[in-house]
Amino acid sequence: MTSLHTMMPTLRLSVLDQSVARAGRPQDESIRHTLALAERCEALGYHRFWLSEHHSLPTIVGSAPEVLMAAVAARTSRIRIGSAGVMLPHYSPFKVAEQFRVLDALAPGRIDLGVGRAPGSDQRTARLLNPHLRSAEDFPQQVLELHAWVSGQGLPEGHAGHGIQALPMGATAPQLWMLGSSGYGAQLAAYHGMPYAFAHFISEGEGCSQALDLYRATFRPGLLPEPCATVCVWALAADTEEEAWRLFASRERARIDRNAGRFGPLLPPEEALRPYGGSERFHSEELRRKALVGSAAQVRDKLTALAAELDVGELVIITWTWDPAAQRRSYELLAREFGLG
Template identity: 45%
Template sequence: MPRYRCGVLDQSPVAEGRSPAQAISESVDLAVRAEQLGYERYWLAEHHATESFAGPCPTILMAHVAAKTRSIRVGSGGVMLMHYSALAVAEQFRMLAALHPGRIDLGVGRAPGTDSRGARALAPNHGAPDLEQTLFETKLRELGGYVRDDGVPSSDQPVMAMPTGSIEPPQPWLLGSGSKSAALAAKLGWGFCFAQFIGGATGAMVVDAYREAFVPSVWLPRPRVAVGAFILVANDDAEAERLISSTELWYLSLQLGQHIRFPAPEQALAHEWSPAAAAMRRQLRALRLYGGPATVSRGLDRLALLYDTDEFLVVTITHNHAARVRSYELLAEIAQLAPAREQ
């Protein structure tokens, strides 16, 4: 048995000097390797109007990744429901579930996945983006009914999501970094993936509240928690320190309103950090797990104990694709994943 259950949460990062198309190709390459290593899930993120991430439509990339692999579960991490109708999302995921039975996850996020301009451009008829909690809950309930082929009442007769029939529905997860998403996941009886790499400070309280409020459902008899964590493993601590500098300079630029591609470590290490920027970097490091195998192994044990879970969705970003693949290889050894059998 694996020591930990691990999946990949891939944001399709775009490195300086490479194109978004190359980033998408790297995502597919990593998915194939992740399956070989024994990772359980491969989730693809949704981002818009940014130089940093190349994946605006996870369902299309999911279809390609699922076709390139054989056994790994493929999902969204997550689809940003505020931009779409529940029926549209349900039909996309039921189609994926029909094509790849028993392998599809439906991860849903409440955030826009873009800035305010991007959210306005994505809104139907250029209306104002709607983050209102009650509407989001209504859409989630509709989405759950559609993907299960239960039908959702309309003014005249139930509407069924296509394709209809005996399709194993995708597994629903709600993704979030705060109490609102946790409360909805508990109320609906969905799995909850806590984005520790975004909201780690109060994470244990958020996850505890989800478990306490959980209502058993047709989806799950008991609460299920996965932790979305940024983890970077290198051959030793010094190498990990060098590699992670790329994401740190990227994060600083983001806080300054600059959407850049992930810089090379050499550029990041040469950057002169102001006292305020250095303090920001320390705060960011508190939400990251990085180092050589021994360091990461200890940190993973702490996260598992803090959140009382053995399941992780792992974000890893490096400027060099080979270093990112190597990080997942080392993590597979730490988690004692079972390599996929040749078919």
């Protein structure tokens, strides 16, 4: 894989945080924990810090990545900051371009603009976000418009936006990324020559290698001269393997409950434990079989093997724990194992 900058001799690590809600703790506290985590991850040597967008979901309270990105920009000086992502069908591409041009003015050359077409919510909430919600068929056109405005290239004559500029302009511009968890995003990223990030943590890896193969096979030079892909994975390291699996119970319960349409804040490990039956037990076994969980050395080896299997030079790591200190410790352990900084 070729990076956006130069080929790295070792695996590059980045972070995705979703401001997860935690049972028994105020939701606004989760936002402040995200900011503190961004500062810590920059000090540890992580390359990017990405933020997701979800709406009216009791498990995840990160609803406005562009606002959080501004706060992270004010507290950091090196780490790249990005959206993972802006759910573009909700919004005007012109307004998104303006927001990210402002962000680039706050943190020149450090802004990643990741976009996706998923609603990040249910359809009722999506309609409240935008009563005139654009259809999925409009998404490729929205991406083209967004790129034109965010890069300052302008739109052609005959387009309603011809001659309109997204300000402020500067010496740098946000880097546009395509996000996805299926072949659709891979194909669209390849067609426009965009960097591509696959959401491995959503599908537990299902379809990941196929999407990356499709992206690389159909890539046409565009925003980039050659393919650039990364994979967002869920991983958790602790001081001991036993402790890591204890902490994993919170995420395991959230995943199994989600399959049944039950959403709520992340539970402490001890409260998350309950007997699983039937299909729940099967899903629990599958989660644990695929999980990138263990001691720092074990997770390092799992991540390294996965990156080699998928032929990527960067992994974006997302970690859920009920205790923010355990989440922070996981990132600290991995930074040490991979020699970041």
